[in-house]
Amino acid sequence: MAYVSVTGGQEAIAESQRLTQYLRLKGAEEEQLSVQMIAKQMRLLVDQVMGEGGMYAPEYAALALKQAEGDPAEAAFLIRAYRSTLPRNHYSCTVEPGQMRVLRRISSSFRDIPGGQMLGVTYDYTHRLLDFSLRNETREQIRRLLREYEQMIEAESAGDDEEADADAEADANSVSSFVKVADLLREQGLLEQTVRPAIEQKPFDITREKLTFPAERSARLQALARGETGAMVALAYSSMRGYGAVHPTIGELRVGYVTVEIPYPYGDGDEQVYIGEMLVTEVETINSFTQRESSHEVQFVLGYGLVMGQNEAKAIAMAILERSLAMGGNAPAQDEEFVLLHIDNVEANGFVSHLKLPHYITFQSALDRIRQARETAAVKTASRTEAAATMDGITLEEENRHES
């Protein structure tokens, strides 16, 4: 369990908080980092905090980051704490990432996927050189860059209008919904067919019920979806390097906006209300094939990852770990309890950080024991030397006897 509260030494704590505030604000008299700035310009960090905090709210995540002076673990903790106070009145309808408004979509399994590879927003294909020109970015430069890009987009879409007015409908369709690569494999019978259950099953909710093992798949997915990026990447990496057996190909990675709808709160029909859209990263990995027990057919197996915001490394790690856990085995990344309990940001951080809390009694008892052990040891050594001395004495006497 997470360690949360501590009491005592109130004056000292208050002073420590004042100092922290002082250091947070020192040097910020002229230019303060606004929440909007963090939300817009620390986009990937905000996405990470939302994912690990388990709440989709870019502005609140940005606020948490400001409050925590940029510590993602602390920010995620703030978000978790805040979300726990919110009333839970609605559950969304099932979100369809297949209908995603895509910002980026690639496959490393097939070169020519319907709709094409769409590199989109990414730092993947850049040189990792520190760009010193960013130090002197001016407002004019930024405006010019933005304007140039927007004008280019406008020009292109205007051109498209003239060219493809006739098949505008077909064009719109191809842009708005990309066929999923996994579905192509399913069509060819190379992946197991998924059947939508007649009645939607309510997923396990790890925020409401205690996670027990073996966990349901929905619980596993939820725990992975809000796991800590670094921890998950490390565990997935261990599986790929040989502590485990999952080394997949990415069937598809897509980043984009999905629409979120809830059932109409005052109706009992099928009516739905659109409440907004959220940015997600979805990864489907294709793993080694196995023979299905049911059909005896040889088929690929899929790994699935879905995380809030744009966090591709975490989504891939999630897909790897999901598959790895489903497979089972003796490697750390295949152990459900090991993976799911240790990837949680708040729990792990809380437990490691709780060592900073007073453990005076614990340590006092350890001191008592070490002193006792030393005393016992000293007594034993003393009696042993005594015994040894006596023994020596006897030998000496005996030797003397022999000599005489």
Place this chain on the structure above:
Amino acid sequence: MMNPNLAHPAPDQPPFDPVHDTQKVYRVLLETMSRPGKVCHIEGIGQHLSLVRKEWQTAASIALTLLDGEVGFCMLPEEAELVDYTISRTFCRKVEASEADYVFARGDADPEFVHNLMGQLKKGTLLAPETSATVILRVKDVMECEEPTQVLTDATDSGLVLTGPGINGKRDLCVRGITSAWWQERAKSNAEYPLGLDWILYTADGKVVGLPRTTKLAECCKGE
């Protein structure tokens, strides 16, 4: 769907604050549950509500504090307007008594109804005793008094002696307007601790008393 009179705050009162007012009510409910039998008050908060019928203010304050979309409630006998009001404010689900997490009922209900209702309610399981129902019961009056015979006038008035966790020794409580079938059924439902039902008694004018399942009751006298 809603009575238009329910939708607006009373003219002389600030509107009910769903955050701070429910927090105040919650603190009071917490107090009543940790000190069973202690009579606490929430009448001031209920006045912020926009209800036409004043006698619903206490029940509505408790409902807005405890209910949300995660739980189910039932109200017996059902007051249609109050039910609509509760659903529209809390998104709580209206369910059968056997599935309800919160049950609103009246102390003066007839014994047959009480036996029938109490038999259906969720008492939790040994692994999850917290999944039991909370009974929120409207009574005519509650008071802490050592001389119950002076206050009790009716056959539905009970003088009680409370013991158990949260009570230093014993506490005397008089409850008016509750049929003795409720007490019999309460004893029955709480016989196998940790299973059982937690109770909140309230009056129309904002008095609340908590009777958690750990509290032992002895009926010392009754009104004539």
